[in-house]
Amino acid sequence: MTTNEHMVELALERIGEGYVFPEKTAAIETAIRGRLAAGAYEGLDGPALCETVTADLQEVCPDKHLRLLWTDEPQSTAPVDDDGGEAAFRALLREENQGIRRVERLEGNVGLIELRLIATAAEGASAIGAAMQLVAHSSALVLDLRGCRGGSPEGAAMWCSYFFPDDQVHLNDIYDRCTDSTRQFWTVAHLPAPRYVDRPVHVLTSEVTFSGGEDVAYTLQAHGRAVVVGGTTRGGAHPTARHAVAEHVLVTVPTARSINTVTGTNWEGVGVVPDLPVPADQALEEALKAISRRTM
Structure with a gap:
């Protein structure tokens, strides 16, 4: 068995064990093994292999979280070190300021928070609270998720909690295949900064917005707490584990699915559809116009 064949077989094993829709795994295995037998992956270098296998996976099962990823940072392939990518994600969050790119006060006393990742609630609480403290006295808030590429469900619930008055709002549920259980996500009772209620919130989105960023946008929109402005998002709603199948190759396996309590x-597959659809590069301008009209 070649190295590429071995990596693909390991990836299929992980998908079979953990994919949230087990009824789809047989079709996935049949399609990918057919491509293996046809020699489709022979001679491909790591990045090309990841790109080709991902395209084949998503052709048979169009789940944007289901993919092979190349990583420049070597990963341990020892079973004892396999934590589903959690340690690497926490390290990335620390490098990127818990996902918070900037906090500003714009003209008209409008607060702006730009996020690139959704931090975990445990490690990100202080940074999230610091950002919310800086906009606590603004008249309106813009949450810019146009470049937000994912993150933690617990962190998404914490961000959303700031925009509701208490801990009595059932935001969503997540069904997990591995444990065959459903976890409820409610607004958080205790937050390290004041809640942001009774003031307008606009969320900016783009075709880049993905996963955890979509979670925040979709949840606030569905509960009527924010107006979404910009472009339709990428459409990835399945919490995902990452497993190393080689030092530089990861398979990402959606192991759970989100269920919004309103909708x-x-x-998944459709994205978050904005209330005010405009090109992403015009979303901030459009949101500020909407805020101005509302506060006049």
Whole structure:
């Protein structure tokens, strides 16, 4: 067995063990093994292999979280070190200021928070609270998720909690295949900064906005707490584990699915559809116009 064949077989094993829709794994295995037998992956270098296998996976099962990823940082392939990518994600969050790119006060006393990642609630609480403290006395808030590429469900619930008056709002549920259990996500009772209620909130989105960023946008929109402005998001609603199948190759396996308590569904495959659809580069301008009209 070649190295590429071995990596693909390990990836299929992980998908079979953990994919949130087990009824789809047989079709995935049949399609990918057919491509293996046809020699489709022979001679491909790591990045090309990841790109080709991902395209084949998503052709048979269009789940944007289901993919092979190349990483420049070597990963341990020892089973004892396999934590589903959690340690690497926490390290990334620390490098990127818990996902908070900037906090500003704009003209008209409008607060702006730009996020690139959604931090975990445990490690990100202080940074999230610091950002919310800086906008606590603004008249309106813009939450810029146009470049937000994912993150933690617990962190998404914490961000959303700031925009509701108490801990009595049932935001969403997540069904996990591995444990065959459903976890409820409610607004958080105790937050390290004041809640942001009774003031307008606009969320900016783009075709880049993904996963955890979509979670925040979709949840606030569904509960009527924010107006979404910009472009339709990428459409990835399945919490995902990452497993190393080689030092530089990861397979990402959606192991759970989100269920919004208002809509009964999620944004998988369709994205978050904005209330005010405009090109992403015009979203901030459009949101500020909407805020101005509302506060006049």
